[in-house]
Structure formats: C-alpha cells, structure tokens
Amino acid sequence: MSQPAVTPIRVALLGAGVVGSSVARLLTEQADHFAARVGAPLEIVGIAVRRTGVDRSDVPVDPALFTTDAEELVTRADIVIEVIGGIDPARRLILRAMEHGASVVSANKALLAEDGPALYEAADANGVDLYYEAAVAGAIPILRPIRESLAGDEITKVLGIVNGTTNFILDKMDTTGAGMNETVAEAQALGYAEADPTADVEGFDAAAKAALLASLAFHTRVSSADVFREGISEVSSADVLSAKEMDCVVKLLAICERTTDGDTEGVTVRVHPAMVPRSHPLASVREAYNAVFVEATSAGELMFYGKGAGGDPTASAVLGDVIAAARHRVAGGRGPGESAYAALPVFDMGKAQTRYHIRLDVADRPGVLAQVAAAFADNGVSIETVRQQVVPDDEDATANGVARAYLVVVTHTATDAALSATVDALTDLDTVNEVTSVMRVEGV
Template sequence: MDNDRASLPPLRVALLGCGVVGSAVARKLTADAADLAQRIGRPLELVGVAVRRLDRDRGDLGLDPALLTADAEDLVTRADIVVELIGGIDPARELILRAMEHGASVVSANKALLAESGPELYAAAGEAGVDLYYEAAVAGAIPILRPIRESLAGDQVHRVIGIVNGTTNFVLDAMDSTGAGFVETVERAQQLGYAEADPTADVEGFDAAAKAAILSSLAFHTRVSGAEVHREGITEVSARDIAAAKDMGCTVKLLAICERMTGEDGIEGVSVRVHPAMIPLSHPLASVREAFNAVFVEADAAGRLMFYGQGAGGDPTASAVLGDIVAVARNRVAGAPGPGESAYADLPVLPMGEARTRYHISLDVADRPGVLAQVAQVFSANDVSIETVRQQVVRDEDDLDAAPRAYLIIVTHTAPDAALATTVDALGDLPTVHEVVSVMRVEGQH
C-alpha cells in the first residue's frame, strides 16, 4: 500500500447479524485485516455488529464485546459498507434502504429479499450512487453471479441450469444411494445438520426458486421475481421414482432451470422453473453429490460452463461475502460504484405451460389387448410423441383370480409442458388406467 493510501482513514464496515455466516465474516475481517488492506488499498474497520439479543451467549467470537449492538438502525448510518446477513424481508429491506440513504454500499446474502425487492433496492443504490452486491445469495462459495453479470456481459446466455439447494441434493442423493424413502432421509439430514428443523423452504423449492429468480434476472437482463418462478418441491419424490430413474440410466435432482426461449406465439421470453427431474448419468450435474451445488451455463460464444462447489456453510458463504466486501471497498477507493442492474431486455416471463420438456410416466393399467393402443391415442390427440414404452406385468400372488394388470412406463419426446400435462390428465380418465402412478420430467438430453 502506498504512503498516500496508508494515511487514509479506514473504510467502516457494519455487520447485521452474527449467526453462522456473520460470525465467520467477523472472524475473517479481524484475522485477515492486514491482507485485506493490501488488496483494497485502504484498511477496513469493523465498527459494529447488530444482534437481536445482547445477552445471548455467543461463545468466543474473538471480537470486542463493545462492538455488539441491538440498535441496527443507528449502526447502518455510521458505516461505509453494510453487510446484511439477517435474512428475511423485514427489517432487512428497511435497514438496507436506510444504509443507502446514508451513503453506504451494501453486501447481502439475502436471496429471498433480492428475489422479492431487487428492483427497489437497485433503484435506491443507483439514486445514492452506491453498490449492491450479493454473490453469497446463490450457491454459497461458488462464484456464479459476478461471472454472469460481468465476465459474460458481452455474450448472450441462453440457458442456466443448476443444483442450487444443498439440502435437497443431499436428500435425493441419499435416497439414490440407500434406497430409503423421503421422510426417513429428511430425518437423517436433520440429524446430520444438513436440513433445518423446519425444512419447508428447502424441500418445497422456495429457496431454489428465489435463487432461480436472481440467476435469470442477471442472465437475461430482465426483472424476474420469485413469485414468477414455477416451483415444485421434492416431497412427492418416492423411492420408486429413484429406482425408475436408475432403470433408464438417470438420477433425480431438484433443478433450477432458466431459459431464454420463443413462446408458442412467437414472442421471445424467459422460462424460469424449479422442479425435480431425471437427468442422465452422463450429464455433469448428475455427479454432484451430497450437499454440494453446481450451476451449468450455456452461452452463445462461451459455450458450456460449469461452476461447482460448496453451496452452504459458514466459511464457504463467508468467502463469497468477503469477496463482495473487497469488491465494493475497491470501488469506493476508486470513487465509482460497480455495475448496477441491467434490465434493458425486459423480456416477458413465460408460463410453465410453454416450457419444453420431456415426461417419464408410469401407469397402472389393465393387462389386456388394446390398452396400449388407447394410451397411444391419447398421446397422439395431444400432439405428444412417445420415445420409449416398457411394460411390466403385475401378478397378485394373494388373489390369483384378480384381473391381470401391468405397469406401462413411458418416456416422451420433447413437447410443451401444457400438452404433456393435458396428456397425463386424459390418461387418468381412461377406464383401462387404474392409476397414474408417477410423473416426472426428464431434462439434460436436449
């Protein structure tokens, strides 16, 4: 650091939240202070850590207890950089807006807030001339947002598909490797600390949907909110589904899929969805195990890119937060904010029915002549082409006089999701179909 910069006052950092990630960030700011100062060109000074309860036992954080405060509203007014790690919508939004009004740049890991109020926060940052960075909001330690926003800024991204929730990936991976059911696997994940006591946000896909909204907004220069993302969780995935995927050389993953595509009316738009899907074992995402995350990006000039790493945890997420802190601190030293929101494309978000995908369908049917022809007629009537059909005869050993039954396992060619869903509904109405046993999308074979 040159002498002129060494004499400059430190950049003041305020930390909102002191949980697993917040405490890791605080430790790194203190332990790596000298190195960070060299990288930035000015030292950083932690001026306060906002917590809900001052009397809570926090163990040995290695911090001066005087830094802890319950007055977050005051703290954000006396900082150059505010790091928001409390999560949720309010009071996080109000505190971020207050910080920007007082000239502070903001670093956040709050995917739910960004998915709901990103445009409002970007507008406030632009008006105040400050930064809003949020690399840690998606995929933990994996550097994915800045590459999309900056490294691929001169390219056109066509598709982003990823595993962005570690809890669900751990559950599905464990179901695949052990043959266990959903409920018992979630209980095991909770015991090991991979799932929260209330895992709803993860297993119902809310967490992944918020991240998909952020990814698609950046990739396609279009504002996408979490509410516009089609969302299905993994609670209905059964051991039978996992076994069926294995039979066709696939595995089941909860995928966030963001695509730039042309709708049925010829208008270009964005399709954003989160749901479980079978993917072939040859696909790079199929090898992502346990609680790891990975994001696969397809761009016009860059081609296919894969980003892989730890998607959660105190230290990995703190790494992404600190990267943002260094970036916004360098911008303040340089005297200009970094890139802000790019929403110039303003593409419509297409309904799920227009997304093009494939279905794996398992039917319990009467085992008699003509049934397959009836089933095929339903597919033809909805303009859905069948790729493969496999039949398994079912024998009831306890009732030899029972009417013969069979399982039909059908994999379709690619078609609009609306046509596929209508086909499934019509199949369920056939008198020869006892039950539509399972339906799952198939991805990764375009």
C-alpha cells in the same frame, strides 16, 4: 518519509449467526491481506444482534462492538453486510444504510428475489453499490460471471442444483434406497435441514435463487412469484428406482431458459424435481454440494461447482463482494447496477419445453397400448420409449377382477402444456387404473 494515514473503510455487520460469525472472524484474521487488496483497512464498527450479553467467544472482536441498535449502526458505516435474512427488518435496514451513503452486501435471496428492483433503484439514487454473490450457491462464484464475465455473450439456459439440503436428500435416496422421511431426518441430524424443512423441501429457497439467476442471465426482472415451483416431497423410492433403471438420477433443478411462443421471445423459470442422465455433469453432484450449468451462444457450456452453504464458504462470497465495494470507495466508481433492458416476458410453465417420464397402472389386456399411444398422439406428444413392468409379488395383481400391469412411457420434448394435457387424457381412459408417477426428464 512516512506515508500519510489511510482512512479505514467502516464496515457494519447485521447478524452474528453462522455466516455472520465467519465473516467477522475472517475480517479480523485476514485484516492485513484485505487492507493490501483494497488499499485501505477494513474496520468493523459494529455488529447488530438481537440481544447482547450472550457468549460470543467464537467471534474474535471487541464485545463492545455488539449492539441491538441496528438502525443507528447502519448510519455510520461505509459498507453494510446484511446476513440476517428474511424480508423485514432487512429491507428497512438496507434502505436506511443506502440513504446514509453506505454500499450494501447481502446474502438475502428471499428479499432480493422479491424486491430487487426497488433495492437497485435505491442504490442508484444514492450512488452506492449493491452486491449479493452469496445469495445464490454459497461459495460458488456464479452471479459475477453471469453479470460481468459473460456480458459479451448471450446466455440461453441456466440449469442448476442450488439447494444443498434437497440434493443431499435425493442423493441418499439414490445411493442407499432409503425413503423420503428417513433421509429428511438424517439431513436434520447433520444440520443440513432445518427443524422445519419446508423452505428447502418444497422448493421455495431454490425458487428465489432461480429468480436471481434468470434476472441476471436474461436482463429481465424476474421475481419469485414468476417461478414455477414444485418441491421434492412427492418424490418416492419408486421414482428414484425408475430413474436408476433409465440410468438417471433425480435432482431438484432450477431451470431458466430463453424460449419462444410463436414470434415472441421470452423466458421460462422453473424449479422442480427431474430425472437427469448419469452422463450429465449435474448427475455427479453429490451430498450437499451445488452446481450451476450455463449455456451461452459463444462460450458454449460452462459449469460452476462447489459448496453451496456453510459459514466459511458463504462468508467467502460475502467478503469477495465487500472487497469489490471497498475498492470502489478507495478508487472511486461503482459496480454494475440492474440490467433489465431486455424486459422479456416471463412465460408460464405451459410454454416450457421438457420431457416426461410417466408410470401408468393399466389393465393387462390387448388394445391398452394402442389407447395409451392415441392419447399421446391426440395431444401432439411423441413417445420415445415404452416398457412394461410386471406387478410386484407384494401387490394385488388385479384391479376389479382384471389383470394389472405397469407401463412406463418416456416422451420426446414437447411443451409442458401438451404433456400435462396428455396426462389428463390418460387419467380419463377406462383402461388406466391410475397415473402413479409423473416426472420431468432434463439434461438429455
């Protein structure tokens, strides 16, 4: 006796770039496997592109499926996959899709970090799913474990390398001794960095991902605007060398953690370069790879590692979400919605607990170290180590006729506000010619 025909799940794809092309190819090549996992076939009903008539032979679908009418396409799908990026028209198309009963899978970290609550509200109002595993760290399954696997635990900290471009640049500076401009050019030549690398180098991409991680980890609404952000453009070869001397490496980190201000519990969310001890697992993350380190009360320390970008890796995360949404279509039910019940305050950067590595150009004479130590003590900051460096032969050994030296100070943990105030005080000392470098130290 033949089985009754199963109604296919209609899938619309917005975007046919690197990720979109990989998604379409895998949906086609793995069609039988996906149908078995879902309980129904997944049928591509259209692919929205900016213009038709372009050679898309790398996408193994009927050319008639390509359309420029994304507005119409999303109204006839059960699941809409959004991989076009940006804020609009992506936001408008996602909302339109939900209004017409479609679940949405997105890789759009910028939109989700800016307008995630409104998208969740639309999903709830229309009884559909919103998934976005691919929005953070490409193929690495990090959002679902935070949201679901660790739902019975309390996450205290998320520390991660979530931008492959900057990790590649800093890794090359560490291993080859090259400067920033040289390594950025190499990243561009290899396709890791865009022609305009600002979003990566200045930390905007990582900040959006940090907002998503913090929102899920702490059940609190966090937007990109809440994230303290510093990029890597000011990281010098001298900074990387100083890190080596401390047996550290420099990484651009996204750091989300619970903290307290008096009796008030809140969270801090920040993105900035930091020195990380080579003994820490994140220090071994090389090239354009990503890794996220999670600390939880019961589970302890967990680390997720893998490729953070690229067509197939990102498509893997997208399709994992598509399978989940499709299963709900077949069996009923919905995935988890927004969890913002904790509503913790998001503290400014001054409340964050960190350590500083400070390099000072000072007058080489008696009493200087005592003045420097007093500046730290006056601001309640404890010094861990101090070392003096001689002025290199290729530099002027004097300033205004007075011999120079370099002091390198590493502090114990303090609030960023206290550490910043200390740097200001050091700048005002007449024995300090210049504060030449300030970098945070994490993972100790």
